[in-house]
Amino acid sequence: MYLRSYKELIVWQKSIKLVKEIYKLTYEFPKSEIYGLSSQMQRAAISIPSNIAEGYSRKNLKEYIQFLHIAYGSSAELETQLIIVKELYPKLGCNTAESFLEEIRKMLNTIIKKLENNN
16 A cells, blocks of 8 residues: 555654654653753654654655664663653653653554565
8 A cells, every 4th residue: 555645654643642652751750850861752753743754754764764773772772761751740640641652663663664575
């Protein structure tokens, strides 16, 4: 099945939901985090669907895989930041963001492996 746009990719759609969830979560942070952890998490979250979209749009399999690896790296960065949030602010609810992130990481891993095996 041929997709006309990266917007049809379920992993991209779920990544957009993750971005929204991260923004909701970071709005609950203390004001002192606005230029620290909050900003870092928002950038890492945004990087995931952005790299999926850019890689898909390149129309080159090798580049697409490279951008998927970058998205996966951003997901690991965000995972680390969520661990830090749970340590620093245990009363904030990270479960939804963690669930989205775990699902996205599995999907990215699967897509990367399949594409690399077909390359």
